[in-house]
Amino acid sequence: MSISTQKFLLILLILGIGVQTFISCTLKFPEKEEIEATSSSSVENSSSSLAILGSISSSSSEQSEPSISSSAENQNEYSSSSDSEGSDSSSSFDVLSSSSNVPSSSSIASSSNSVSSSSIGSTPSSSSLALSSSSACTAKDNTKTQYCSGGTIKEYGSMSDGTQTYKTVVIGTQTWMASNLNSTPSSGKHRCYAQGNGNGGDSWLPPGSPEVKANCDRYGRLYDWETAMKLSGCNTKSCANQIQKQHQGVCPSGWHLPDTTEWNKLKIFIEKEIYDNWEDVDFGWDVGTKLKSTTGWKESSVSDKGVDSYGFGAIGTGYCVSCEKLSDGSGYYSGEKEEAHWWIANEYVNPYTKDATQAYKSKITYNKKVMTQEYEKKADYLYAVRCIKN
Numbered sequence: 001m002s003i004s005t006q007k008f009l010l011i012l013l014i015l016g017i018g019v020q021t022f023i024s025c026t027l028k029f030p031e032k033e034e035i036e037a038t039s040s041s042s043v044e045n046s047s048s049s050l051a052i053l054g055s056i057s058s059s060s061s062e063q064s065e066p067s068i069s070s071s072a073e074n075q076n077e078y079s080s081s082s083d084s085e086g087s088d089s090s091s092s093f094d095v096l097s098s099s100s101n102v103p104s105s106s107s108i109a110s111s112s113n114s115v116s117s118s119s120i121g122s123t124p125s126s127s128s129l130a131l132s133s134s135s136a137c138t139a140k141d142n143t144k145t146q147y148c149s150g151g152t153i154k155e156y157g158s159m160s161d162g163t164q165t166y167k168t169v170v171i172g173t174q175t176w177m178a179s180n181l182n183s184t185p186s187s188g189k190h191r192c193y194a195q196g197n198g199n200g201g202d203s204w205l206p207p208g209s210p211e212v213k214a215n216c217d218r219y220g221r222l223y224d225w226e227t228a229m230k231l232s233g234c235n236t237k238s239c240a241n242q243i244q245k246q247h248q249g250v251c252p253s254g255w256h257l258p259d260t261t262e263w264n265k266l267k268i269f270i271e272k273e274i275y276d277n278w279e280d281v282d283f284g285w286d287v288g289t290k291l292k293s294t295t296g297w298k299e300s301s302v303s304d305k306g307v308d309s310y311g312f313g314a315i316g317t318g319y320c321v322s323c324e325k326l327s328d329g330s331g332y333y334s335g336e337k338e339e340a341h342w343w344i345a346n347e348y349v350n351p352y353t354k355d356a357t358q359a360y361k362s363k364i365t366y367n368k369k370v371m372t373q374e375y376e377k378k379a380d381y382l383y384a385v386r387c388i389k390n
Contacts, residue, residue, distance in 0.1 A: 136151035136152075137151060137152065137153050138307065138309075139293075139294050139306075139307055139308035139309065140294075141153060142308070142311065144156075147169060147178070147310075147311030148308075148309065148310075148311065149169065149170065149171065149309070149310045149311055150273055150309065150310065151309075154169070154170065154311070156168065156169065156178065156311070157169070157170070157175065159177070159252060159254075159255065159389075160252070161183055161251075161252035162252070163183070163184075164182050164183065166178065166179055166181075167179065167311075168389070169310060169311040169312060171266060171269065171270070171310045171312065172265070172266070172269035174262065174265065174266060174269075174388060174389070175388065175389035176266075176312060176386065176387075176388050176389075177255070177386055177387045177388075178311055178312065178313050179220060179313060180219060180220025180221075180317060180342075180384040180385060180386055181220050181221065181250060181251065181384070181385040181386070181387055182216050182217065182220045182221050183221065183250050183251075183252075184221065185223075185227055185230070185250055187227075188223065188224065188226065188227025188230075189223065189224040189226075189227050189323065189324070189379075189382060190221050190222060190223045190224075190227055190382065191221070191222050191320060191323055191382060192205075192212045192213070192215045192216035192219075192221060192222070193215040193216075193219050193222065193317065193318050193320070193333060193336060194211070194212070194215055194333050194336075195207055195212045195215070196326055197324075197326050197327055199327065201326075201327030201328075202326040202327045204326055204333070218296075218315075219315065219317040219318065219336075219384065220317060220384045220385070221384075221385075222317070222318075222319060222320055222382035222383060222384060223250065223343065223382055223383065223384075223385055224378060224379055224380075224381065224382055225343050225359040225378035225379070225381075225383075226378055226379065227250065228249050228250055228257060228343045228383075228385050229247060229249045229250075229257065229343075229345065230248070230249050230250060247259060247345035249345070249385070250385060251385070251387035252387070254389065254390050255387040255388065255389055255390060256345070256387065256388060256390060257343060257344070257345040257385060257387065257388075258344065258345065258386070258387075258388040259344060259345040259346050260344055260346045260360055260373065262388055263344060263362050263373065264373075266287075267287050267371060270287045270290050270291070270309075270310070271286075271287060274286070274287075274290070283303065284303050284369065285303075285307065285369060286369035286370045286371075287369075287370060287371040288306075288314075288364040288365070288368060288369050288370045288371040289303075289304065289305070289306060289307055289369045290306075290307060290308075290309040290310065291306070291308070291309075291310065291312040291314045291364060291371060292305070292306025292307070292308060292314050292315075292364060292366075293306050293308050293312075293313045293314055293315045294306050294307065294308050295315070296315030296316060296337065297315065297316050297337055297338075297366040298316065298337045298338050298366045298367075300366050300367045301367070303369070304366065304367050304368060304369055314340050314364055315337075315340060316335065316336060316337035316338050316339055316340055316365075316366055317335075317336075317339075317340050317341070317383075317384045318333060318334060318335035318336035318337075318338070318339060319333070319334065319335050319339065319341050319381055319382060319383050319384075320332070320333050320381070320382040321333075321334070321380060321381055321382075322380055323382055337366065338365060338366050338367075339363065339364070339365050339366070340363065340364045340365075340384065341361050341362070341363050341381075341383040341384060342361060342362045342363075342383060342384050342385060342386045343359065343360075343361055343383050343384075343385055344359065344360035344361055344362060344373070346359065346360045347359050347360075347378075348360055348375035357377060357378060357379070358375045358376060358377055358378060359375060359376070359378045360373055360374070360375050361373070361374055361375065361376055361383055
C-alpha cells in the first residue's frame with residue numbers, strides 16, 4: 001500500500017470519528033429508566049412519549065433499547081376501557097363517543113350490546129336501522145288473549161252485541177273488531193257463505209245446517225248494503241239521512257260501520273309504519289299484506305302472504321251475487337279464501353247520472369298486497385261488515 005493511500009484512509013478514519021462524536025453530543029438518548037417512566041405516565045404526556053419512541057426506533061442501528069408494544073400504547077390511551085370487566089356495555093359507548101362517525105344512540109339501541117372496533121367510523125347500514133325481526137313480535141306470537149301490533153304484544157279487548165262476543169284490536173288511534181260481524185238482523189238480505197234458499201231448487205247448503213253455521217262463525221255474515229246500514233225500515237228521506245249520518249247499522253251500540261275517511265285513516269297509519277320500517281320496505285309489504293291473516297287464504301306467492309301485523313285477522317270471506325236468484329242459477333257465491341269485502345257507510349253517487357244505487361267497499365285479495373276502495377251495487381251484492389268503535 002502506498003504512502004498516499006495510507007494518508008487518505010487515515011483522513012477518512014479521523015472524519016468518521018468526528019462525525020460520530022458530533023452525533024453523540026448532539027442527540028442525548030434517554031436511559032432505560034427514563035423510557036419506562038415515560039410509558040407509565042403516557043396518559044398525561046402522550047405526545048412526548050410518542051416522540052421518544054420515534055427517536056428510539058429511528059436510531060436502533062446506533063443503540064439497542066427496549067421497545068414498547070402497540071398494545072401497551074392502546075392500553076394507556078384508552079385507560080377507561082381496560083377496566084371494562086364487571087361494568088355494563090354503556091361504558092364502551094362512552095369511550096367511543098369522541099368519534100364523529102359513531103352511530104347515534106338510537107341506532108346503537110336497536111343493535112347488539114357490543115360494538116366491534118371495525119364498526120367505528122363506519123356508517124350504519126339500512127338493516128341496522130330497521131326494526132330487528134328477532135326483537136319484535138310477529139303474528140306467530142299471537143295467542144287467544146294476545147296479539148302482535150306493530151311489533152309489540154298487546155292484550156285483545158272484547159265487545160258483545162248480546163248474542164255474540166268479539167275480540168277487538170287497537171290500530172293507531174282506532175279500535176276495530178278483530179273479526180267480521182255475525183249478527184242476525186230481523187229483516188233484510190243476509191246469509192252465511194254458501195247458504196242456499198232451502199226450497200230444493202239449488203245445490204247450495206241448506207239453511208240451518210251445521211256447515212252453514214260453521215261458515216258464519218268462520219267468515220261472519222254477509223249483508224247487502226241497506227241491511228248493513230239498517231235502512232230497510234226507513235221510508236222517508238230524512239230517516240235515511242239520519243241513519244246514514246250515524247251509520248251504526250247492524251253494529252252493536254257504541255260501534256258503527258266505518259266510512260271512507262276511517263278506512264283511509266287506517267290505511268295511512270299502516271303505510272307510514274311500513275315506510276318508517278326498512279325491513280317492511282325490503283319485503284315489499286303493503287296494507288293488505290299487513291291486515292291479512294296468516295291462514296284462511298288460498299295459496300299464493302310468498303310476498304303476497306298475510307303477516308297479520310295488527311291482529312286484524314282479515315280472511316277470504318267471499319261474497320254472494322243476487323242471492324235471491326240462486327235457484328235459477330243467476331245468483332252465485334264466489335271468492336271464498338280468495339277475496340275479502342267490507343261495506344263502507346258511504347254511497348257512491350254517479351257524478352253524471354246522479355244515480356245512487358251503488359256504495360263503497362274495501363277489498364283485499366289473496367294474490368295482491370294492497371287494500372283498495374271500490375264501489376258496487378247496493379242490492380245485488382252481499383258483503384261482510386267490520387265494525388269500528390265510536
